[in-house]
Amino acid sequence: MEGTIIGLLLGKIRGGKFRGLSEVSIHGWIILILALLLQLTPAISEDFPIFAKYRGYIxxxxxxxxxxxxxxxxxxxxxxxxxxGILLNLVVILFNDFQMPVSFESLKLAGLEPMIRAIERGEMAHYRSLEGITHWTKYLAKFIAIPKPYPLPKIVSIGDIFVTLGVILLIQGEMQKSKFTVRNRMITFGYKGKL
Known part of the structure; x- marks a missing residue:
């Protein structure tokens, strides 16, 4: 969400056009939609036991x-x-039994104690405590706290930071592309007008 807002603001400041976002062409968009739908399976895993059993693999x-x-x-x-960003997050998940390690200390710092209790009760199956993990993947876990007064306190991983950067650059780039397209058309029309 933050990446989207920052990308829109930077794109506009740099002279980009919002209409450029409506002209975005994404290859393999069906694959991306399927991937996002699969990530929603935890929300229905209680009603469908098969999803609960294989949710890590899913x-x-x-x-x-x-x-x-x-x-x-x-x-x-x-x-x-x-x-x-996705590769970094995938690596740490694969090395930790299909779960993302989360620092409970960072959750406390961000004021997210309810999330700690949810993880301990097994209600957030994709997460596990970072405490006790000694190998190198702990540096790729969610341990970076963004506390209040930030309006949306959270903890993120290094991979999450790269993903957010990707959102910012993509939105800004598509808005800028629209600006350059308009300029090219103006140059073309201006040149033809002199003939």
Whole structure:
């Protein structure tokens, strides 16, 4: 959400056009939609036991589909950052039993104690406590706290930061592309007018 807002603001400040976003062409968009739908399975896992049983595998599959969809659009500005972020998050999940380690200390710092209790009760199956993890993947876990007065307190991973950067660059790039398209048309019409 923050990446979207920042991208829109920077795109506008740099003279971009909002209409450029309506002209975005994404290759393999069906793959990306399927990936996002798979990430929603935890919300229905209680009603469908099969999703609860295989939710770890389903989540990893959604990440792989995201990587595939993003790889099909690497020519677009910001997609490289998306790809790096998703890969970093996928690596830490694969090395930790299909779960993302989360720092409880950082959650407390961000004022998100209810999330700690939810993880301990097993209500957030994709997450586990960072405490006790000693190998290198702890540096890719969610441990960076963004506390109040920030309006949306949270904790993020290094991968999340890259994903947010990708959103900012993509939105700004598409808005800028619209601006350059308009300029090129004006130059073309101006040149023809002199003939």
């Amino acid at each position: 989540y990893v599959m959604s990440m792989v589909l995201l990587i595939l969809g993003i790889s099909m659009n690497l020519k677009k500005k910001g997609m490289w950052a998306f790809l790096v």
